[in-house]
Amino acid sequence: SPHSGTQDTIAAIATAWGEAGIAIVRLSGAEARRLADRQLSLAVPLSGTPSRYLRNGYLLDEKGDAIDQVLAVWFAPPKSYTGEEVVEIHTHGGTLVAQKCLELLLCRGARLAEPGEFTKRAFLSGRIDLTQAEAVLGIIRSRSDEALRAAARTLKGELASFARDIYDELLALSGKMEVSLDFPEEDLPYGSDEDTSHSLQAIRQSLEDLLDRCATGFLLREGIRVAIVGRPNVGKSSLLNALLRESRAIVTAIPGTTRDLIEEVLTYRGIPLRLVDTAGMGIPSDEVEAIGISLAEEAFKNADVRIWVADGSAPPAPFDFDMADRLRDLVHVVAVNKSDLPPGRDETGRTTEEAISELLPESPMLSISAKKGTGLDSLKDAVVSSIAGGGALDSGLNASARQVNEIRAAIGFLRDASAALESGLGQDIAGSCISEARSAMERLLGISGDDTLLDYIFSQFCVGK
Numbered sequence: 353s354p355h356s357g358t359q360d361t362i363a364a365i366a367t368a369w370g371e372a373g374i375a376i377v378r379l380s381g382a383e384a385r386r387l388a389d390r391q392l393s394l395a396v397p398l399s400g401t402p403s404r405y406l407r408n409g410y411l412l413d414e415k416g417d418a419i420d421q422v423l424a425v426w427f428a429p430p431k432s433y434t435g436e437e438v439v440e441i442h443t444h445g446g447t448l449v450a451q452k453c454l455e456l457l458l459c460r461g462a463r464l465a466e467p468g469e470f471t472k473r474a475f476l477s478g479r480i481d482l483t484q485a486e487a488v489l490g491i492i493r494s495r496s497d498e499a500l501r502a503a504a505r506t507l508k509g510e511l512a513s514f515a516r517d518i519y520d521e522l523l524a525l526s527g528k529m530e531v532s533l534d535f536p537e538e539d540l541p542y543g544s545d546e547d548t549s550h551s552l553q554a555i556r557q558s559l560e561d562l563l564d565r566c567a568t569g570f571l572l573r574e575g576i577r578v579a580i581v582g583r584p585n586v587g588k589s590s591l592l593n594a595l596l597r598e599s600r601a602i603v604t605a606i607p608g609t610t611r612d613l614i615e616e617v618l619t620y621r622g623i624p625l626r627l628v629d630t631a632g633m634g635i636p637s638d639e640v641e642a643i644g645i646s647l648a649e650e651a652f653k654n655a656d657v658r659i660w661v662a663d664g665s666a667p668p669a670p671f672d673f674d675m676a677d678r679l680r681d682l683v684h685v686v687a688v689n690k691s692d693l694p695p696g697r698d699e700t701g702r703t704t705e706e707a708i709s710e711l712l713p714e715s716p717m718l719s720i721s722a723k724k725g726t727g728l729d730s731l732k733d734a735v736v737s738s739i740a741g742g743g744a745l746d747s748g749l750n751a752s753a754r755q756v757n758e759i760r761a762a763i764g765f766l767r768d769a770s771a772a773l774e775s776g777l778g779q780d781i782a783g784s785c786i787s788e789a790r791s792a793m794e795r796l797l798g799i800s801g802d803d804t805l806l807d808y809i810f811s812q813f814c815v816g817k
């Protein structure tokens with residue numbers, strides 16, 4: 353990146369756009385105090401003020417006239433957000449005055465900060481590591497208390513220290529393997545394939561644990577996409593309404609990932625459940641229905657979990673066999689609805705519930721009544737545990753999709769390494785798999801210092817962060 357390492361002073365409005373009590377304009381860089389002092393008339397200039405000491409004064413316009421009463425504070429390096437000299441000017445809220453303040457500072461020679469550039473500088477100066485930088489983003493984006501706590505744990509460095517330990521173990525293992533390659537005849541303590549296999553397994557297990565915790569954190573933040581599927585009239589819409597009615601914590605309706613299906617969001621055990629009612633699946637009778645069905649198919653495919661709603665009061669139908677076939681290899685939960693009515697039976701006297709459990713013996717199945725509102729908590733529990741695998745929600749760590757992918761990649765490489773050892777391919781092949789795993793961990797931790805990666809991460813931030 354053209355700006356890393358240079359000492360230009362950046363400026364941005366750090367608070368949200370719009371009217372508010374106050375707005376904060378932030379500066380970072382070697383010239384921060386000097387620029388601020390030229391634009392402000394303070395009782396004592398910041399250059400004569402101790403770090404972290406709030407001064408009262410005025411913001412001056414081009415002609416030197418006061419246009420707002422402000423507070424200003426500076427933070428001495430390296431103990432500031434960015435690790436550089438930082439100034440914050442608190443103007444009155446209102447976009448105009450904050451914008452004016454920013455423009456005046458830009459005229460004086462500050463440069464408008466890029467999105468996330470303050471946090472990027474914090475990373476580049478070693479104030480925070482990459483997992484913490486991404487946790488800042490996680491905090492900004494959290495929509496539930498639990499997601500916020502997961503992000504805070506990562507920000508405190510839990511993810512980094514866990515990942516760092518694993519990385520160190522990988523380094524140590526590589527070291528031992530290199531020694532045993534160089535001296536194959538020697539009787540070295542950790543040289544055997546078997547020992548290497550054991551170490552590999554242990555490290556992989558740690559990575560799996562880390563992945564579990566990150567996956568939980570990811571769910572806490574992003575939520576679980578749930579498609580409610582089933583034939584017309586089984587009670588899909590009634591179920592959605594019952595769930596929404598019952599939940600006191602409806603977060604917000606996120607515009608649907610599929611264009612025309614509306615996503616309703618409720619929070620259960622801190623996890624946003626993003627519910628889509630698919631209007632109906634099966635064979636269309638006209639073109640309008642065909643469009644609805646293709647949207648439903650899309651939602652079906654893209655969901656993390658599918659709730660298959662079946663009408664327990666109707667006899668088992670051929671459609672149920674098709675649905676069971678489609679669901680078998682996908683994450684799903686079966687909700688046999690209308691439990692308030694007598695069960696429907698086929699010619700042999702078998703109930704719909706029995707018929708389905710023969711088709712899908714492994715599936716979680718719940719008897720519910722959307723009408724009476726019974727069985728809904730068990731249903732939500734089943735949905736959450738079908739994804740979170742019962743992992744402790746309170747140990748979730750904030751991780752971005754990128755980080756989760758790196759952990760998955762590292763696990764994959766270690767699996768390859770174990771396979772290479774088991775099939776007798778030898779330690780050099782295993783060694784190169786291990787070094788791939790190490791690279792994945794380096795990208796996770798930001799040790800690799802890859803500029804494109806950094807630009808990608810920080811471009812997701814807003815300007816001013």
Ligand code: GDP
Binds near residue numbers: 586691720
């Ligand atoms: P959808 O087409 O799958 O969305 O089904 P709806 O939610 O529109 O429901 C179809 C019909 O079944 C409506 O008349 C509902 O009142 C009724 N219904 C839905 N759930 C229940 C239930 O749990 N018990 C009973 N008795 N009727 C239900």
Ligand code: ZN
Binds near residue numbers: 629
């Ligand atoms: Zn419906």
